[in-house]
Amino acid sequence: MEIEYINNERVKYPENIIDLMKLVRKSQLGDSYSSSLIALCILCKNKEVNSQFFKYIDLAIEQGDESIPYFLDILFTNGYTEDGFKILQSEELQFKYSLKRKSLSNISSIISLARNSSERQKEIIDAAKSNQLHPIYNQIICDLSKLITNNNSKLFNYIDNLSSIYSFFLNSRHSLLAKPIVLTEEERIAHYTNIQAIHSMLRIPKSSSEYEEYRKKYPVLRLYNTAYMNDPEEGLYLFDCEELKEIVPYIEEERYYRTYIASFTTHKKDDLTMWRLYGQDGKGLSIILPQKDYKMVFPSVIDMLKKSFHSQLNDSDIDEKNILLYKVSYDCTSIRLSMVEMFNELKSLIIKNNDKENSLLVNYLYAFFAKASDEIRYLYKNPQYKTEKEFRYLSFHRIESEKVKLDEREIPHLYVETPPDLFRKGVEIIIGPKAEKKIDIKLDIEYRLKRYGFNDVKVSISKAKYR
Template identity: 25%
Template sequence: MITENKQELLEKVKILNLEGNYNEVINILTDSVLEAFSSYELYAEVTESMSKSNKKNYQIYAIKSLEISKNVKANFHLGCYFIEKENFEKAKKTFEEGLEIDPKNPLSYHGLGNYFVRKIDLESAKDCYKKALNLDPNFSNSYIGLAVVYQLDNDFQKSEELYLKALKINSKSSANYFNLAYLNFQQKKYKHSKRNYQRFIELESDKRKDRYYNIAIEKLEELNKILASEDYKIIKEIVAKIKKTLEYTDECVTHFTSISVTKLLIFEDSRFRLSEGAYLNDTSEGIELFSFLNYQSPFGRKENPVDEIFVQKPFIGSFVSENKHNDLTMWRMYGKEGKDEARGCALTMKVDKLREKIQKELGTTNLEENEPEIKFYKVAYWKDNKFIIPDEKILGTKIKNLNKYCLELKNAIEEFSKKDEEIKIQIDIEELLFEIAFLFKGIEYQYEHEIRLVQKGMGFDKIVDKNFIIPRVYIELTEVSESIKKITLGPKVERADEWASAFHYELKNKEIEAEIHISRQPFK
């Protein structure tokens, strides 16, 4: 039953939106209420609420609002919808139409700024955000947009200034606290980072199942570890340098798997899984690094301990570079169907597309583009008393830096081991080492040139599959069809032409252009 007139209702929902009470607006502005008033402004307000609370189909309400009367708010959210759907040219056109509706409304320039950020045109993004702020110096969202641009440009001091300016205007912006907390973490201002994550959590206390909330909780736990132990902080920073050195930057990766798994991924849009490190087939995983560090770990001990505390490990995905998509050894070792060698598939995927898709699944955007990190790393191999990286010069800068950082890590671990730290800190340190332990192997594996996706699981549900005799633990990343560049069928796949045809047309029906290869390697 409607008790307010249109203007009273409009003022009420505007205030609720400003306060971030989006679900309340959605509950008030039901379809029957909207139809009764047929107000473009009410449709625009519910569009904003649905957009901000990640509800599906909010574009329907934006379109309805615009059909009643052209207005910038509905136009802006429609442009944001097109950005989400990666229809960038349509997004740009929509924001430009917003400027024609009202050239003095900052929303349209802000939308264009968001568009240019997604297109990695940072200078154009800066220009648009500044134009929005010239129109309204108190438009906090454009200060945040500018802060993001400077953050992406590694100008952390300027970025921090802008986040703080936005908070002066709107001290209840939870997203701003989240972004500032991550920036502070990048700056190694750990106390500031902790305080801002705590503020975010306080403001979002009613969203305990929200991914941002869960990420903030996990980051807060990590910050508590850093602030509790100087050793942890030092070792964490060295681990970060090692990861940076091993970071894989090529455009594509290839994953060998069975044809039955490929069928699930392509035809049923099953999500790509990463298993927890304990489930890797090779029991020697991690030994090489721990042996170098002379660190007593569950994977590094030569003698079984009487008692051992379980230490959780990251989730691991194994890949190779694109040029090994039809490699005989890979077919023999990994391209299997069951135990039958060379009857599987090699999926070559575009890294950026895969990363974008995962970030979208997590609900994160360019504002937190590395939170959580979705990065691939090269595996290093122990040879001639040093770690080498395939395809890198033995005396090259990367290999020199890698071994320098590994030595720094060894010294830091030795210093830590001299102290009689409590069990919890020892476990924290060991979990930290496991972030890189799976990136080091013996020289006998050098032929693989392996690449790995190492994920702590932050923001993902940890799934325990009880259908196995020993239940398996994994996380699900995302559907991979959109990232597929090519599928290579193994040399012993039966009726390969038929499989190739099915994969080709299934992807084509999804408007995905991908090459389908059939291996003709002389496999025996």
């Protein structure tokens, strides 16, 4: 039987995509003829139903609004509109559909589809000016529009170039996402800190009734702003070459302190060298994560559906919703060459457009390159540090973000927090080999853990021989 992809007036299909998906799920149980029909409308391709999509739709409903854009892309790719009816694929339709999505992952395809069409280029520029693109690109295009007037073709060329630069840095960061790692029998992932940090995580409330509230709020790791890092080479190593030296002043002038970091190492859990380097010369503490527990943020449902660890361009990551773990790289040869190539392309475009003397525009473009590199600057280090085997939690936040907080110092430092799921089964806290009053510290921490109900966290004293 041929299926008519038209609106049947006898059946009212829901306009809301979540309700539509719920209706599709019902069709699996044979609840109604209308739901079976809409299921066919959405899921059929060449008159055949892909049964695996039912599983995806179940997951999409459970995941909620954040996963819906991915499923809309599936529908569109297979030739269906958002309301479930068959459409004819065309480049123009793909452009219009992608343009109406405020998705970071769609920007590259939108720009690609507009390269040979002045009309589409204008549509992109107008969309940004009315805040219809992803916020990052709304800002870029509006900023450039003030510097380049009455020349949409030139404006678009710069938009295209900056989009390539930003996508490169973003994809490079995602390539460093921590994959499931195989540790030796003795290795663990460790975070070194001090007794004051544990007290902050496990603070004692004024009344016992508040423990449950505190448990939902405080057992977190803090990621501190990169402004407080004491290594002058941090974040600049990638630019340590003649070809990129022009960008360094733009980094040093404003520093773009929107990056927040917490560091981990992978070594034997009671490693004397690590105590000396990071454990306050043996006087601090280490929090040991369970073997192979490489991150606290589980893969999103979208990643599971794609059977990949993470989406290449994860909008929720960009929009400050995730704190993810990355592996620090000690080999920057290849990526530095790519950065040099991109920077040369940007300079060539400036020369081609006769804009070399336009200092306001050149400064903006160079500053953008510097700011975009923030995505990866703190994930590449000098090879002399490779014995650290470092992993880093990395998160990006504007200073006005509600997630940015001030700590308790006399001159407070900025930080953001991981979710409150630090002290789970398999975590161990080790007191440093040179800590004073080790037994007192051990009892203090155990008391706090028990009061919070963290009964599966072990507290021990280092056995490292420290002279």
